[in-house]
Amino acid sequence: MKKLSKLALILGAVAAYAGSALAQDKELLIGVQCDRTGPTQIVGTVLCPAMQDYFKLVNSKGGIDGWMIKGDEIDNSYKVPEAIEAYERQKQMGALLMTFYGTPQTVALNARLEQDHMPTTSPGFGISAAADGARFPYLFPIAATYWSQAAGAVQFAKDQLGGNLKDKKIAYVYYDNPAGKEAMPILEALQKQEGYDLRTFAVPPPGVEAGAQIIDITQRYHPDFVIMHLFGRSPSVLIKGLKGAGFPLKKVIGLVWASAEADIQAAGGWSVAEGYNTLQFAGAGDDYPVRQEIKAMYKKDGKDPPKEMDDTVVYNRGLLQAAVQIEALKNALKLSGGQKPTSEQVKQGMEQIHDFTLGGIVPPLQITATDHEGGGFVKVFGVKGGKFVQETDWIHPYRDVVENAVKTAE
Amino acid sequence: MFHREAGVFKTSYAADMALYPLPIARWAVAVLAAIFIVIVPLTSGDYLLSIVNLSLIAIVGALGLNILVGYTGQISIGAGAFMSVGAYTAANLITHLNAPFWIALPAGGLMAAVIGTLVGIPSLRIKGIYLAIATLAAQLIIEWTINHVQWISGGVQASIPVPRPSVFGTKLVSERQIYGFLIFFVVLALVATLNLVRSRVGRAFIAIRDQDIAAEIIGINIFKYKLYAFAISSFFAGVTGVLESYYLGIANYEQFQIDVSIDYLAMVIIGGLGSVLGSVFGAIFVTLLPIASRWFLESFGGVLFPGADLLNVIPNLRLVIFGGLIIFFLVVEPEGLNRLWRNIRNYFRVWPFSY
Numbered sequence: 128m129k130k131l132s133k134l135a136l137i138l139g140a141v142a143a144y145a146g147s148a149l150a151q152d153k154e155l156l157i158g159v160q161c162d163r164t165g166p167t168q169i170v171g172t173v174l175c176p177a178m179q180d181y182f183k184l185v186n187s188k189g190g191i192d193g194w195m196i197k198g199d200e201i202d203n204s205y206k207v208p209e210a211i212e213a214y215e216r217q218k219q220m221g222a223l224l225m226t227f228y229g230t231p232q233t234v235a236l237n238a239r240l241e242q243d244h245m246p247t248t249s250p251g252f253g254i255s256a257a258a259d260g261a262r263f264p265y266l267f268p269i270a271a272t273y274w275s276q277a278a279g280a281v282q283f284a285k286d287q288l289g290g291n292l293k294d295k296k297i298a299y300v301y302y303d304n305p306a307g308k309e310a311m312p313i314l315e316a317l318q319k320q321e322g323y324d325l326r327t328f329a330v331p332p333p334g335v336e337a338g339a340q341i342i343d344i345t346q347r348y349h350p351d352f353v354i355m356h357l358f359g360r361s362p363s364v365l366i367k368g369l370k371g372a373g374f375p376l377k378k379v380i381g382l383v384w385a386s387a388e389a390d391i392q393a394a395g396g397w398s399v400a401e402g403y404n405t406l407q408f409a410g411a412g413d414d415y416p417v418r419q420e421i422k423a424m425y426k427k428d429g430k431d432p433p434k435e436m437d438d439t440v441v442y443n444r445g446l447l448q449a450a451v452q453i454e455a456l457k458n459a460l461k462l463s464g465g466q467k468p469t470s471e472q473v474k475q476g477m478e479q480i481h482d483f484t485l486g487g488i489v490p491p492l493q494i495t496a497t498d499h500e501g502g503g504f505v506k507v508f509g510v511k512g513g514k515f516v517q518e519t520d521w522i523h524p525y526r527d528v529v530e531n532a533v534k535t536a537e
Numbered sequence: 538m539f540h541r542e543a544g545v546f547k548t549s550y551a552a553d554m555a556l557y558p559l560p561i562a563r564w565a566v567a568v569l570a571a572i573f574i575v576i577v578p579l580t581s582g583d584y585l586l587s588i589v590n591l592s593l594i595a596i597v598g599a600l601g602l603n604i605l606v607g608y609t610g611q612i613s614i615g616a617g618a619f620m621s622v623g624a625y626t627a628a629n630l631i632t633h634l635n636a637p638f639w640i641a642l643p644a645g646g647l648m649a650a651v652i653g654t655l656v657g658i659p660s661l662r663i664k665g666i667y668l669a670i671a672t673l674a675a676q677l678i679i680e681w682t683i684n685h686v687q688w689i690s691g692g693v694q695a696s697i698p699v700p701r702p703s704v705f706g707t708k709l710v711s712e713r714q715i716y717g718f719l720i721f722f723v724v725l726a727l728v729a730t731l732n733l734v735r736s737r738v739g740r741a742f743i744a745i746r747d748q749d750i751a752a753e754i755i756g757i758n759i760f761k762y763k764l765y766a767f768a769i770s771s772f773f774a775g776v777t778g779v780l781e782s783y784y785l786g787i788a789n790y791e792q793f794q795i796d797v798s799i800d801y802l803a804m805v806i807i808g809g810l811g812s813v814l815g816s817v818f819g820a821i822f823v824t825l826l827p828i829a830s831r832w833f834l835e836s837f838g839g840v841l842f843p844g845a846d847l848l849n850v851i852p853n854l855r856l857v858i859f860g861g862l863i864i865f866f867l868v869v870e871p872e873g874l875n876r877l878w879r880n881i882r883n884y885f886r887v888w889p890f891s892y
Contacts, residue, residue, distance in 0.1 A: 164852045202852030207792045208591045215587035231791035234696050238786030254694050305695040
């Protein structure tokens with residue numbers, strides 16, 4: 128009997144708790160997938176809190192015309208079955224907009240988007256051809272794809288090497304998986320145009336051992352410039368290795384997943400990586416008004432700003448994604464006349480985003496019905512004196528080559 | 538009381554050979570069939586069906602792996618790779634030759650069976666954990682091959698879009714339609730496995746597992762039957778790969794990496810080695826446990842942790858619960874969930890008496 132009454136007490140408390148968590152009326156739901164526990168947690172543990180912080184910031188200012196934002200987050204551990212379950216669950220909950228996490232997950236869920244008319248952002252994940260809004264009407268990379276990144280890296284190399292790449296040697300070091308190889312078609316196309324010599328060096332997963340590649344690059348090939356497209360632990364291994372072999376890091380550029388604070392620290396710190404160049408699709412560093420607003424929001428609650436904010440590169444990417452989603456919802460609310468928008472209207476709202484920069488974190492995006500990449504802007508930040516220093520403005524070079532590749536992709 | 542074996546007289550060979558000789562077992566199967574063929578598709582929404590569909594795909598794969606690991610005793614960590622062989626074979630047939638599902642599915646299975654047989658050849662000389670390492674090599678070699686050979690992988694991204702199958706001219710678009718498609722093959726796989734393990738081939742597998750030297754002495758060609766086991770198991774794996782590609786709409790080798798192989802091995806071990814029902818239990822358990830534990834934490838975790846931390850706590854605690862429950866079930870019953878079920882059944886067999 129005693130046991131029973133205890134049980135009843137617990138059940139009652141649980142029921143009361145569950146009741147209090149019921150949804151509000153004026154609420155717009157965004158389905159967020161994340162990876163805080165899987166192989167890419169180094170990104171997920173920072174990116175996802177950043178998105179939640181931005182939603183919180185919007186809500187603290189009264190939401191969008193009184194509509195509150197809820198970012199329902201589900202951890203998919205970088206696994207495909209769990210991503211499908213998460214997608215179906217958030218769809219059932221009434222999400223207007225989704226956030227995908229992980230390339231295999233994005234690829235696997237892509238077929239469902241069209242069927243469900245579900246607009247989805249996937250910056251940095253998924254295939255480059257998804258920039259074509261006519262072929263992938265509901266998938267929004269919203270940030271520079273690997274193809275645009277490759278074009279940006281080549282342009283940067285060209286500028287650094289005196290404006291001419293003819294007969295210059297470029298080494299492409301890549302993680303040996305589909306994502307790692309993805310930039311190659313652009314590098315090969317630009318090779319024809321610019322006349323440089325290109326050699327590729329594969330680093331097999333998990334990429335913690337790259338001694339042979341480093342010797343090949345520095346002792347045999349002697350490249351004029353190195354483009355690195357690596358993930359996880361391997362960027363730091365290469366930075367350290369190239370530095371150790373005496374290769375000037377000023378002539379090395381890392382694409383977006385090789386360019387976070389964590390990579391610099393893992394390579395041995397800022398002094399080791401001095402001179403290393405990083406390509407970014409969102410602004411790096413702390414000097415943006417939105418970051419100060421988030422800090423102020425935490426301060427008002429009497430809390431310290433979260434430690435995730437120190438990893439500015441990834442955190443700002445989370446802000447970029449969340450901010451673009453909020454912009455799309457704002458546009459959608461205009462289309463629906465203040466009513467709760469449909470996901471179809473959110474898609475249209477997404478395609479109306481232009482010149483939205485969030486104080487410099489977001490590039491001058493121009494998302495249209497056919498260009499879901501928004502122009503493919505990148506910015507180069509160099510490691511200088513213990514922090515990231517801007518090297519270029521937002522650039523999107525060789526646009527015709529990239530667009531042609533998107534158009535002719537299978 | 539309910540589960541009476543007395544009074545069941547078999548008067549014909551057919552009755553003697555029946556899969557379920559007892560009336561209660563036949564009734565139970567009929568009720569289960571009714572639930573899964575009528576009630577589940579009619580009453581469940583897309584979300585529930587998507588979970589069921591994922592479980593169904595896992596069941597086919599677990600059945601296949603159990604034939605190899607559970608019945609024949611050959612440990613394999615290559616299940617994921619054989620799935621990818623099936624998936625890419627089918628995907629290429631579908632995109633290049635427009636093959637319908639009734640060609641693509643068996644073709645994917647057969648190609649996986651061929652590769653699986655090749656991988657099985659060392660099994661004559663090496664056993665146990667050493668064989669596991671050999672199959673691990675196969676997993677890595679197949680992954681590498683798909684990643685680098687473009688006419689298999691269909692390009693740099695190593696993923697080939699696979700349109701949903703058409704049955705009698707209808708394209709299976711909704712979760713409900715694909716459920717019907719999947720359940721058909723799950724039933725087929727179940728019936729095939731149930732009959733396989735009581736056939737001459739299946740008994741040879743069990744003999745090899747229990748004592749391979751003794752099996753050889755009584756006249757079983759060990760090499761032949763080990764290769765059979767590899768071929769049949771890989772065929773199932775290949776079919777699983779094709780089903781998954783159909784379900785997802787894409788063949789992508791990152792969906793079949795080593796962690797998938799280990800997941801399937803976990804299903805077979807948790808469910809119960811050498812049992813058909815165990816494979817089903819294991820597949821459902823491993824598919825549902827992460828979902829159930831997250832649901833549990835989301836519902837009640839707020840009592841223990843403040844809101845902001847909760848998002849970080851849930852995914853991590855979920856892994857702890859997942860691992861903890863697997864250890865718990867294996868400690869309670871090392872022979873797997875199937876053994877637990879049999880204990881329950883045996884209890885009711887003599888109920889209300891104690892023996």
